[in-house]
Every structure is written in C-alpha cells, then in structure tokens.
Amino acid sequence: MASAKVYTLEQVNQHNKEGDLWLVVNNDVYDLSSFADMHPGGAGVLLAADIAGQDASTAFFSLHRSEVLAKYTRLKIGRLDTTAPAPYPILAAGELSPVPHAEPDWLNPKFRSPYYGESHRALQRSMRKFFDDEVKAEARAGELSGDRPTADLVQKMGQPEWDLHAMRMGPGKHLAGKTLPGGVKGEDFDYFHELVVIQELVRVGAPGWQAGCQAGMVIGLPPVLNFGDESMKKRVLPDIFAGKKFISLAISEPQAGSDVQGITTTAKLSEDGKHWIVSGMKKWITNGYFSDYFMTAVRTGPKSLTMMLIERDDSVETRKIRTSYSSAAGTAYVFFESTKVPVENVLGGEGNGLKVILSNFNHERWVICCRIARYSRLMFEETWKWAHLRKSQGKRLIDQPVVRNKLAKMIYKCDMGQTWLENITYQMTHMSYADQSALLAGPMALLKTFLSRSAGEISDDCVQIWGGRGITQGGMGALIEQFQRTYKFDSILGGSEEVLADLGVRQAMKRMPQAVL
Numbered sequence: 001m002a003s004a005k006v007y008t009l010e011q012v013n014q015h016n017k018e019g020d021l022w023l024v025v026n027n028d029v030y031d032l033s034s035f036a037d038m039h040p041g042g043a044g045v046l047l048a049a050d051i052a053g054q055d056a057s058t059a060f061f062s063l064h065r066s067e068v069l070a071k072y073t074r075l076k077i078g079r080l081d082t083t084a085p086a087p088y089p090i091l092a093a094g095e096l097s098p099v100p101h102a103e104p105d106w107l108n109p110k111f112r113s114p115y116y117g118e119s120h121r122a123l124q125r126s127m128r129k130f131f132d133d134e135v136k137a138e139a140r141a142g143e144l145s146g147d148r149p150t151a152d153l154v155q156k157m158g159q160p161e162w163d164l165h166a167m168r169m170g171p172g173k174h175l176a177g178k179t180l181p182g183g184v185k186g187e188d189f190d191y192f193h194e195l196v197v198i199q200e201l202v203r204v205g206a207p208g209w210q211a212g213c214q215a216g217m218v219i220g221l222p223p224v225l226n227f228g229d230e231s232m233k234k235r236v237l238p239d240i241f242a243g244k245k246f247i248s249l250a251i252s253e254p255q256a257g258s259d260v261q262g263i264t265t266t267a268k269l270s271e272d273g274k275h276w277i278v279s280g281m282k283k284w285i286t287n288g289y290f291s292d293y294f295m296t297a298v299r300t301g302p303k304s305l306t307m308m309l310i311e312r313d314d315s316v317e318t319r320k321i322r323t324s325y326s327s328a329a330g331t332a333y334v335f336f337e338s339t340k341v342p343v344e345n346v347l348g349g350e351g352n353g354l355k356v357i358l359s360n361f362n363h364e365r366w367v368i369c370c371r372i373a374r375y376s377r378l379m380f381e382e383t384w385k386w387a388h389l390r391k392s393q394g395k396r397l398i399d400q401p402v403v404r405n406k407l408a409k410m411i412y413k414c415d416m417g418q419t420w421l422e423n424i425t426y427q428m429t430h431m432s433y434a435d436q437s438a439l440l441a442g443p444m445a446l447l448k449t450f451l452s453r454s455a456g457e458i459s460d461d462c463v464q465i466w467g468g469r470g471i472t473q474g475g476m477g478a479l480i481e482q483f484q485r486t487y488k489f490d491s492i493l494g495g496s497e498e499v500l501a502d503l504g505v506r507q508a509m510k511r512m513p514q515a516v517l
C-alpha cells in the first residue's frame with residue numbers, strides 16, 4: 001500500500017514545485033501535485049518556500065481543522081522516516097481530551113468525585129465512542145444542510161444495544177430489565193447517568209440537528225410516562241423508543257409563549273362524548289414538522305386547560321419555521337382543524353393541563369442546564385486550542401494577558417455551572433418528586449439563568465478571540481460562529497431568563513421565615 005511507504009525529509013524536499021508538490025503534515029507525506037489548483041486557499045500558498053516540500057504541520061493546523069485531513073486521505077502517499085510522535089496529536093474516537101478544563105473535572109483521571117461511580121464512567125466511555133464514531137459527522141453535516149437525522153441513525157440509536165431514546169427520558173420504569181451501554185442496569189440508571197448521556201451528545205456540536213433527534217420526545221413524552229394508562233404506553237412507547245416515531249410537545253401559540261394561560265387552541269366534546277374536537281394553531285413546535293404525535297395543551301373551558309395526545313392525521317397540518325439553528329430540528333407551526341381526539345387520549349384528567357405541564361418543567365430545565373454547561377465548555381476548548389495555535393504580531397494569542405483573562409473567565413464560569421449542576425443533580429437523586437418540585441424549582445430556575453447568561457458571555461469572549469473566524473460560517477471557527485448564533489435558544493426555551501430569575505426569587509420568598517436583622 002502507498003500509505004505504508006516511508007520517506008526521508010530530504011526526499012520530500014525534492015518535490016517543491018508546481019506539478020511536483022509534496023509536503024508533510026503530522027508525519028504523513030502528501031502528494032498535492034494535482035490538488036494544488038483546487039486548494040480553496042489557492043495554489044500560491046502551497047508553493048511558498050516554507051511549505052512546498054517541507055513539514056507544513058504548523059501552518060496546516062493554524063489554518064485548518066483536523067477533519068480536513070480525513071477528507072484528503074487519498075492524497076497521502078506515505079509516512080515520514082521518524083520515530084518522533086506526530087507534532088499535533090489528533091484524538092481517536094472515544095478518547096478524553098487532554099486539553100486542560102476541556103472535560104468536566106470528574107473525567108480528569110487525577111480528580112475524585114463523590115457523584116460518579118464506575119457505571120457512570122463505563123456509560124460515558126460507550127457514549128463518547130458511539131457519538132464520535134457514528135453520530136458526529138452526520139450531525140455536523142445535517143446542521144449545515146438542514147437535513148433531519150436519518151431514519152437509519154435514529155433507529156440505530158433506538159436498538160437495544162444503545163437504547164438512547166429511552167435513556168434520554170431519564171430514570172424510571174421504562175428502563176427496567178434493560179442492560180444499557182457500559183453494562184448499566186436499567187434499574188440503576190440515575191440522573192447522573194442521564195447527565196452523562198446528555199452531555200456526551202452535546203459534544204457532537206450540532207444544536208439544531210440534535211434537536212431534530214428526538215428533542216420533542218424529551219419534553220413531549222413525559223405525560224405519557226407519568227399519566228398515560230397501560231394501553232397508551234403499549235401503543236406509543238415502543239415505536240418512539242425504537243426511533244420509528246416522533247412526538248412533540250405542543251403548548252406555545254403566537255399569543256401564548258411565556259404566558260401558558262393565554263392558550264386559545266380549543267377542544268369541544270363531541271355530541272356522543274367519545275371525542276374532543278380540537279381546532280387552533282401551535283407555534284415553534286420542535287420536531288413538529290415530522291412528528292407523529294403531539295402532546296397538546298388545549299382549552300376545554302374558560303378556566304380549564306387540558307393535555308391530550310393528538311395523533312397526526314389529515315386534519316393536522318405542519319409548516320416549517322426557520323430559526324437561527326438548523327432546520328434539521330423540524331421546528332414548525334402545527335394547525336389542528338377539527339381534529340378528532342379520543343377522550344381516552346386525555347392525560348391527567350380534564351382541566352388538569354397546567355398540572356401536567358408544570359410537572360415536567362423542572363426536568364426540562366435541568367436537561368437544558370446539562371446541555372448549556374457542556375456546550376459552553378466545548379466552546380472554551382475550541383478557543384483555548386485556537387489561542388495556542390494562532391499567532392499575531394509574532395506572538396501566540398495565549399501569550400497576551402488580555403486573552404488569558406478572557407479564558408480565565410470562561411474556565412470559572414464553566415466550572416461553576418457544572419459544579420452547581422452536579423449539586424442539584426445529586427439532590428434530584430435523593431429527593432421525592434414532590435420535594436423536588438417544592439425545593440428545587442427555584443434553584444433550577446436560577447441555575448438555568450446563570451448558565452444561559454454565562455453562555456452569552458462565553459460566546460462573546462470566544463468570538464473576540466477568534467476574530468473574523470468567529471463570525472464566519474464553516475472553516476476553523478465554525479463551532480464558535482454557530483454558538484454565537486444559537487446559544488440564545490437555551491435562554492428562551494423552557495422558560496425565559498427573566499421569568500426564571502423571578503421564579504427563583506419568588507420560590508425563595510415562599511420559604512422565608514419571620515426574620516429580623
């Protein structure tokens with residue numbers, strides 16, 4: 001095989017002109033003779049004296065992401081005759097990043113954590129490898145193209161080997177009897193396992209695509225799990241967990257966003273009392289464009305909201321909404337026009353819609369917290385690496401105190417957010433659901449506000465350090481540009497920052513005893 005051939009640097013040096021152009025990157029020898037004219041940066045840079053026929057590793061990695069190398073393996077003709085390690089090691093699938101602070105502390109082999117045991121670590125290793133190997137490339141491509149996750153991949157995630165969709169619903173009876181990745185027993189799966197799954201998935205760095213990958217299920221399915229009867233569970237759960245069907249949560253309307261009480265989609269009981277007839281529209285429904293089921297909040301009386309499972313039929317129309325992240329999310333308007341819904345599809349009883357909605361808010365917000373904390377850290381990692389690679393006026397960016405100061409702020413925001421998140425997660429694993437609602441709703445709301453505010457500040461500092469590349473789609477700064485365009489989702493979805501900050505304070509006020517100074 002050509003790639004097994006070994007060349008000395010002197011041999012490579014001979015091939016340094018137009019039509020006969022070799023160079024070395026990371027100890028591999030590439031023949032660019034016929035590629036130079038197709039080089040997006042022009043042939044000229046490749047023919048420069050310090051590039052043509054030379055070891056161009058430093059120049060290459062200061063201008064290209066490592067994925068580019070994988071794209072051009074066909075140009076590789078052999079290895080450099082050296083025993084030295086590659087100057088810029090590229091992580092293998094599944095590996096932990098050796099970059100300081102790029103992983104949460106519990107993944108640092110030298111650090112201890114009271115929260116994570118061997119089963120969390122085994123799950124983390126499995127998920128990291130799976131997402132690196134099988135998901136990341138499709139996710140990043142889909143984020144750009146707007147193509148929703150392929151049926152093959154979504155269904156693969158649902159196979160018993162991975163059971164990803166079921167795990168994303170958190171601990172519960174739906175996992176009983178299963179052996180999950182890393183050998184985790186379904187009965188042992190706790191909120192830290194769920195945190196691991198969410199944070200590993202976020203690392204693929206494709207927020208809209210990831211939303212397209214059953215995010216509707218994470219918020220739309222809990223009422224079935226918590227309030228559905230056995231026949232509904234049997235009918236609905238298997239296909240969703242297998243990745244064959246999708247479900248959305250359909251609450252928001254043009255006039256009812258933060259103010260859920262403003263819902264105007266109405267349901268009227270049919271004369272025979274067997275169906276609700278639903279008419280109205282929903283807005284911004286994640287996965288709505290392709291969902292099979294809609295967990296829908298409807299008005300059943302002037303002061304009465306009811307939650308019901310609506311199955312897609314010809315009376316349901318969906319229309320895509322373009323937002324700042326990828327259309328792969330399938331964000332949509334959903335129109336119901338006299339849609340017939342069997343009365344058995346009501347969840348939690350007529351008039352109890354608000355209770356059903358509120359019962360899932362904490363978990364939804366916690367999921368968002370897990371996501372922001374890890375996504376922000378990924379941006380820190382990208383920026384930290386960039387600050388070491390990029391030179392300006394003869395110095396690396398990391399050598400500038402002002403850049404180091406920005407990085408310091410990123411590190412402490414990431415670590416504060418993760419540490420607070422782990423504390424709340426620990427409380428969740430030890431509290432009854434009722435106690436969680438009473439005692440954690442406030443802290444969770446404040447944590448989400450803190451994390452989304454921090455994400456904004458981290459994004460701002462990242463973009464400054466990346467310069468033009470931080471606001472350019474594609475290329476080296478692609479993830480940073482994407483982050484500054486999409487971090488805001490998490491400050492609005494699941495409760496806007498202002499609403500949540502206020503909730504956090506009002507919850508604390510409820511517990512205020514008579515106290516004097």
Ligand SMILES: Cc1cc2nc3c(=O)[nH]c(=O)nc-3n(C[C@H](O)[C@H](O)[C@H](O)COP(=O)(O)OP(=O)(O)OC[C@H]3O[C@@H](n4cnc5c(N)ncnc54)[C@H](O)[C@@H]3O)c2cc1C
Binds near residue numbers: 259
């Ligand atoms: C991409 C995307 C996906 C979504 N997915 C879903 C989904 O799957 N299902 C679903 O049902 N909904 C979904 N939504 C809707 C989302 O939940 C709402 O956007 C959110 O509830 C805010 O409502 P709004 O946009 O109408 O803003 P408004 O309610 O109009 O609020 C706008 C702003 O007003 C301020 N504000 C509002 N109320 C208060 C208050 N009480 N105190 C202080 N300030 C206040 C806040 O600054 C707030 O950000 C999605 C939205 C987007 C953009």
